Amino acid sequence: MNIKSLLLGSAAALIAVSGKTWTGQETELGTLKTYTETRFNFGNNNRYATNIADDPATPLVDETAFDSNPAGMKSVSLNFAWIQLGGLRVGKDESAFNTFIGYAGNVIQDTLVPYGGFDTNVIQYYFDAGNGFSAVLSLEEGSGVVGTIDSYVPHVVGGLKYTQGWGAITGVIAYDSNYEEVAGKVRLDVTPMQNLSLFIIGGYGTDDNLSDPTWAIPAGGRGFYKQWGGNWAVWGGGTYTINEKTSFNVQLSYDEDKNFGAAANIAYDVVPGFTVTAEVDYINVGDSDWTDARDDDAIGGMLRFQRSF
Structure with missing residues (x-):
């Protein structure tokens, strides 16, 4: 809990x-x-x-x-x-588009530039081939007005991963059956030293139908998988372990619509099972219509006390 x-x-x-x-x-x-x-x-x-x-x-x-x-x-x-x-999983989960490739860093607000939908029902198979190679195939229902499938055809996600002591290379690709569009992400994880881990994710998605205002349910350019603005986006950051109790985490994100996000925190384990995290977040809104109601710039802070057992 x-x-x-x-x-x-x-x-x-x-x-x-x-x-x-x-x-x-x-x-x-x-x-x-x-x-x-x-x-x-x-x-x-x-x-x-x-x-x-x-x-x-x-x-x-x-x-x-x-x-x-x-x-x-x-x-x-x-x-x-x-x-x-x-390797077979059935039920309510988060999309393999995020879980297989990994989330965008150890910050609390990791979706300042969003990187894909989460809640969904799945029929999923995970395969570990050994020698560092693994794969996943996931049939997904999606969620929300735009994301939930509108026919018997599911969304489809596939992924491949290669993991070694230095880090990992992971790729995922998703087919959005509602809008007949494709989105993909590639991730590189490296551990240049024992107390430092770094990652970078690049995403690209097609959006002709997602941007079509005459579509049955106009999506405004953002679907269940390609949730960033424009066709491409990038996320990067890492974790530096200061000591056995303290770590510093950072994430930067940017997309083609010029939305920029930055998040950084310090997490401190007071005692085993009790962590205090102080985070600062910044977002600069670019050309996306979906954020017209916001100010161009916003900065906020968050203090989290977490008890896990």
């Missing part, structure tokens, strides 16, 4: 609790596993506050006062619920 307390800037706080279950059983066909994870969130954010007129008979309101400040970001979600037998 993880218990996290998050403080974002001075305007919002979030308490998150996740409950996890694991089972494992050896069978003649391999290890039979199950995994579930449910997350309970409680937040408080005065951006959701309302201002009610003093006199119900008149629309006049006191713009300097707030009559209520309800807690935002309250939710319960089932993030994982899958069964696995050997």
Whole structure:
């Protein structure tokens, strides 16, 4: 179970609790596993506050006062619920487009420039060929209005990985069956020294149908897999282990639409199972229409207390 307390800037706080279950059983066909994870969130954010007129008979309101400040970001979600037998996994998971290639660094806000969809039902097979080679094939349902499949044809994700002591090279490719578009990512991980790990990810996706305003559900150029702006994007960063309790993590990201994100944190293990992470995040919005409602630049901070057991 993880218990996290998050403080974002001075305007919002979030308490998150996740409950996890694991089972494992050896069978003649391999290890039979199950995994579930449910997350309970409680937040408080005065951006959701309302201002009610003093006199119900008149629309006049006191713009300097707030009559209520309800807690935002309250939710319960089932993030994982899958069964696995050997290399076959079936159920609720995150897309192999992200899990197989790896997430974009050890920062909290790693999606300032997004790199793909997460929640989905899967029928997936993972194959370890030995000698550092592995592969995955995943049939996926997607999620959301744009991402959920609209026919009997699933999204398809395939990936290959080569891992050695120096690091790894990984590639994934995804076919979006809703918009008949393809997206791919290639990742390089290196460990130049014992306490330093670095990574870089390059992504490219086609978007003719995703950008077509006459499509049945216009996607604005971003689908379930190609969620970055424009055709290409890049993410890079690393982790430097300062000592046995402290690590420094950084991530930079940029896409063709000139969206730029930077995140950096210091994570400190107070005692085993209790980690405090202080992070600073920055985003500069480029040419993407999806961010027109935001300021061009934004900076924020986050302090996370995490108990894991």
